[in-house]
Amino acid sequence: MQLSRADLADFAYFIAIAKHRSFRRAAQEMGVTTSALSHSMSALETRRGVRLLNRTTRSVTLTAAGEELLDRIEGPLNAINDASENLDRYRDxxxxxxxxxxxxxxxxxxxxxxxxxxxxxxxxxxxxxxxxxxxxxxxxxxxxxxxxxxxxxxxxxxxxxxxPDIGWMAAAAPSYIEQFGLPEHPSQLVDHRCVRIRLGNDQIYQWEFDRGEESVVVTAPGPLTVDATHAALGLGLGGCGIIYGSEPIFRPYFKDGRLLPVMADWMSLGSxxxxxxxxxxxxxxxxxxxxxxxxxxxxx
CATH class of the missing domain: 3.40.190.10 (Periplasmic binding protein-like II)
Structure with missing residues (x-):
């Protein structure tokens, strides 16, 4: 059977589905709706008379024919895509x-x-x-x-x-400092309320502090834990506790006085x-x- 334009377009959709094993994620990558993607795959299988995908409510897997098709077309279509991208260098x-x-x-x-x-x-x-x-x-x-x-x-x-590398430090609102005072050493954070940080891998971040040759790592105590900077800033500005983050993020709030540096001489430099x-x-x-x-x- 001769290759058609529809086949070429549907092959690109098929590769995205094979990569993600998900119609939703493949549709997001290709910039189409999930239903349009599903319709294209059904049309491809109908034209070719071969089932390429096993669909369930929870997963998408390739049939033997689908695995063989992917092996044969993925490299050539990627090369075509690269060639298309290269043409942009010659555009005005x-x-x-x-x-x-x-x-x-x-x-x-x-x-x-x-x-x-x-x-x-x-x-x-x-x-x-x-x-x-x-x-x-x-x-x-x-x-x-x-x-x-x-x-x-x-x-x-x-x-x-x-x-360049970025400095990391602690900060707090004037209202918090007025009520609870300023720690002078990272070890004194155990006596304070801190807004803890949950990292992208779900671990709780241990606050790092450096001063000269001295380095201290603190498991920050506190009743609040966040996984986003805007949440930490909001809680810090509201006086809920000491927050930790990058100095460039805090800088505008230092300038207008809504946050104050905490142990400014204990800034840790990160990549x-x-x-x-x-x-x-x-x-x-x-x-x-x-x-x-x-x-x-x-x-x-």
Missing amino acids: TPAGRVRISVPEDAVTLLLNPVMPTFIERYPHVEVDISVSNRLIDVIGSGFDAGIRYGGTVPEDMIAQRLS GFHIYYSGRRHVPTGVRLLVELIRNIRPL
Whole structure:
């Protein structure tokens, strides 16, 4: 049977489904509805007279025919996609769509300062930004790239630094300090209320403090635990307890006096933001342009 245009489009959908083992996640990557994706797969199987997918309410798996089809078409279609991306280098106006996964702090510190310039300069590049502090498989989840603090970038990814190292410290509202006083040493935090941090891997973060050659790690006590910076800030500003985070996030609140540094001489330096992506795939034009702009503007 001769290959048709419909087959080529449906093969791309099939590869996305095979990668995610999920119609919903594949549809999200391809920018179509789940029902449209399901209809395309049914039409492909009907045209070819072969069942390619085993569907249940909980999972999607490949049949033997589906496994053989994936093995034969995945490489060639990826090569076609790379060739299409390469053509953008010859356009007067870059275009395309990229999906990136970023933590909350990166939106505030990196993307918010540069995106107004980016969309003005590259109006035909669509950037789909997913904000999550959880550690996810960005490639397996259909993203072109991820941004994370350097220490959490997967080792099998190619990473590029986007910012210098970042200082981490404690802070509190004047109302809290007025009521409970200021600790002078990290060990004194045991006598204070702290807003604890749950990391993307569900572990409770131990607060790190450095002063000269001295390093202290504290299991912060307190009745409140959050997994997002905006939640910690809100609770800290409300006087609920001492909070911990990056100095650039706290800086505007220090300037207007709504937060005060706690043990400012005990700031810990951590790895800055990095963007990362698979070395086995062509770097999309949108990702490359975003990296260049962040490095030129240098928001941090």
